[in-house]
Amino acid sequence: MTVGSANVRKKSRSALWLAIHGWLGLPIWAFLFFICLTGSVATVSEEIIWLFEPAARSNPPSADATRLGYDDLMKRVESQEPGTVVMFITVPVKDIYAIQFYVGRPDGTELTVYVNPYTGVIQGEKSTFDLRELLRELHGWLLIPFTAKYSLGWYIVSAMSIPLMGSLITGLVVYKKFWRAFLRPRLRVGAGWRIFWGDFHRLVGLWSIPFIAIMSVTAMWFLIEAVIEDSGHKLPGEVEHPHVARRHVPTGATRQTTQAISVDQAIEAARRSFPNLTAAFIELPTDAYHPIEIYGRGAYPLVFQIAYVSPYSGKVLGVRGLGDRPALALVTESMRPLHTGDFAGLWLKLIYLFFGLLLSTLVFSGMMVWTKRSVRATAQVISERRRRPVAAELGAAE
Amino acid sequence: MSGPELAASGIRRIWRRWWFHLGALMVILPAVYLKSYIDLQAMFIQSREEGLRATEIVVGPWILQLQERAEEEPFWHPGEGWEKQFRVIPCAACVDRIRAIFISLKRPGSTEYGEVFGGNPYRSFADMKLGRNPTTDDKVWITVEGWDGSLYQATLPLEQASPVTVQWLNSR
Numbered sequence: 001m002t003v004g005s006a007n008v009r010k011k012s013r014s015a016l017w018l019a020i021h022g023w024l025g026l027p028i029w030a031f032l033f034f035i036c037l038t039g040s041v042a043t044v045s046e047e048i049i050w051l052f053e054p055a056a057r058s059n060p061p062s063a064d065a066t067r068l069g070y071d072d073l074m075k076r077v078e079s080q081e082p083g084t085v086v087m088f089i090t091v092p093v094k095d096i097y098a099i100q101f102y103v104g105r106p107d108g109t110e111l112t113v114y115v116n117p118y119t120g121v122i123q124g125e126k127s128t129f130d131l132r133e134l135l136r137e138l139h140g141w142l143l144i145p146f147t148a149k150y151s152l153g154w155y156i157v158s159a160m161s162i163p164l165m166g167s168l169i170t171g172l173v174v175y176k177k178f179w180r181a182f183l184r185p186r187l188r189v190g191a192g193w194r195i196f197w198g199d200f201h202r203l204v205g206l207w208s209i210p211f212i213a214i215m216s217v218t219a220m221w222f223l224i225e226a227v228i229e230d231s232g233h234k235l236p237g238e239v240e241h242p243h244v245a246r247r248h249v250p251t252g253a254t255r256q257t258t259q260a261i262s263v264d265q266a267i268e269a270a271r272r273s274f275p276n277l278t279a280a281f282i283e284l285p286t287d288a289y290h291p292i293e294i295y296g297r298g299a300y301p302l303v304f305q306i307a308y309v310s311p312y313s314g315k316v317l318g319v320r321g322l323g324d325r326p327a328l329a330l331v332t333e334s335m336r337p338l339h340t341g342d343f344a345g346l347w348l349k350l351i352y353l354f355f356g357l358l359l360s361t362l363v364f365s366g367m368m369v370w371t372k373r374s375v376r377a378t379a380q381v382i383s384e385r386r387r388r389p390v391a392a393e394l395g396a397a398e
Numbered sequence: 399m400s401g402p403e404l405a406a407s408g409i410r411r412i413w414r415r416w417w418f419h420l421g422a423l424m425v426i427l428p429a430v431y432l433k434s435y436i437d438l439q440a441m442f443i444q445s446r447e448e449g450l451r452a453t454e455i456v457v458g459p460w461i462l463q464l465q466e467r468a469e470e471e472p473f474w475h476p477g478e479g480w481e482k483q484f485r486v487i488p489c490a491a492c493v494d495r496i497r498a499i500f501i502s503l504k505r506p507g508s509t510e511y512g513e514v515f516g517g518n519p520y521r522s523f524a525d526m527k528l529g530r531n532p533t534t535d536d537k538v539w540i541t542v543e544g545w546d547g548s549l550y551q552a553t554l555p556l557e558q559a560s561p562v563t564v565q566w567l568n569s570r
Contacts, residue, residue: 030422085519104518108487130439142424143431145438148475153427232477246509251547254494255519258545286519288497288543367418 014174021170022370024163029367033360035160038139040356043341043349045132050097055114055124058098065118070263076120077101089282093345098123150226158226161219168212171205181206197368204362211355218339221332237329242291242308242318249288250312259285259311261292270294270307273319277305291317298322301343302334453558457542458550460496463487464559471566472528481525482563486515493519500541501526503556511541534564
């Protein structure tokens with residue numbers, strides 16, 4: 001075999017990879033673009049709500065105001081809305097946000113109210129139009145509702161991880177010695193649109209490698225997760241939550257008098273298992289057998305440490321720390337926070353937003369490159385393959 | 399080239415130029431589901447709901463409204479089997495004195511009373527399991543425990559609790 005024919009073969013193979021790279025994205029580019037764009041905006045939806053909804057802010061009454069404990073907050077909520085039952089409390093990572101109480105009202109309605117952490121004043125109700133929810137559902141499952149099974153939209157969107165991952169891999173294959181471009185970035189402006197979009201696509205793609213890897217792997221997990229659960233199997237490390245045994249439920253007159261342990265006491269109990277725990281999410285029992293559940297982030301912020309506390313004795317009935325999970329569960333439970341970037345604060349969300357928008361432009365520029373070049377390249381590959389058998393026949397005839 | 403041929407080649411040209419933008423049509427899906435999304439939001443966030451039918455049931459000293467969505471058939475819960483959702487609204491004075499409410503199709507065991515109602519105690523939810531061989535003659539058992547340690551049970555025919563489930567069983 002001559003060097004020349006090896007080169008031709010190599011060239012033809014890389015042309016094939018390029019064609020695959022293009023075909024993975026092209027037919028769905030607009031949909032993929034939509035998913036990337038809605039996902040990017042969704043990362044900062046809480047911040048957008050903060051901007052437009054004053055009730056969602058913590059609104060400290062003075063510069064030196066101190067935050068109230070949960071027991072005080074509970075009392076003040078009860079005095080403003082007698083009979084209201086608090087079902088769970090969500091404490092945003094940043095203290096510029098109001099605390100969210102999910103409550104059940106005596107008229108049977110359930111809703112989230114924003115509570116001022118300094119005064120306990122109910123500042124407002126979460127509106128029916130929840131931008132955060134809308135963006136999440138639009139991005140995650142195209143608003144197609146869930147039944148007992150995962151939404152069809154969930155499958156459609158998470159299946160996009162396959163072309164995304166395929167594009168990443170084939171992109172790295174066709175981009176010869178891409179690592180060199182880290183040191184010598186190139187973006188030629190004014191040399192024609194095809195050159196510009198091509199340079200742009202490579203440059204953005206190069207710097208987005210880790211982000212695309214994270215997004216495609218986590219999204220692929222979402223697909224696998226749905227398949228596992230919809231086929232009636234359990235996710236890795238999924239366990240039954242501890243319950244209060246019937247014999248440990250004391251008798252009393254009402255729930256309020258019998259469930260004597262307050263939220264602050266339960267957090268105190270949880271801290272015996274997880275020192276320095278800051279509660280991020282608190283679930284309160286609405287029947288006799290559920291414990292108080294305290295969720296907080298620890299040294300590894302991607303998964304919650306959970307303590308289950310008896311509302312009668314204050315005893316910790318069970319915990320779920322890092323060490324209580326199998327290694328596989330640590331990986332799979334990290335997938336969602338890795339995908340959304342909501343575990344460290346605003347700075348990480350802004351990084352996610354930035355790279356999310358870059359990924360959207362990557363999809364767009366890919367389409368531009370294709371329309372300006374790859375259509376021709378594919379036609380060439382195909383026609384070459386068609387010509388080859390003819391050439392072989394001609395050779396045989398000679 | 400004749401007229402139709404010209405038109406066909408025109409279509410082909412447009413198709414060749416634009417086909418790869420057709421993925422944008424996927425955005426029609428969320429547009430189609432926007433209405434159901436808004437309704438669901440209204441239901442979840444404000445608990446607004448239509449099409450509920452209620453049956454009053456007396457369990458010991460308690461009076462409860464057992465509710466179902468009149469049109470909602472049992473659904474398949476992977477790993478659990480067929481389930482039918484009910485809500486329960488205890489009488490206003492009962493709420494604070496009831497510590498748990500359970501629902502079961504067919505007579506429950508003596509320590510497990512079926513599925514426990516959860517969520518807002520003023521209007522809580524449970525998914526009743528239909529079990530292996532549900533029949534239209536089965537009874538729905540409601541078990542209510544008070545904080546004072548008392549326990550009361552009552553039954554009602556499935557037909558009364560959920561006509562839609564009986565219809566669904568008949569059609570299978």
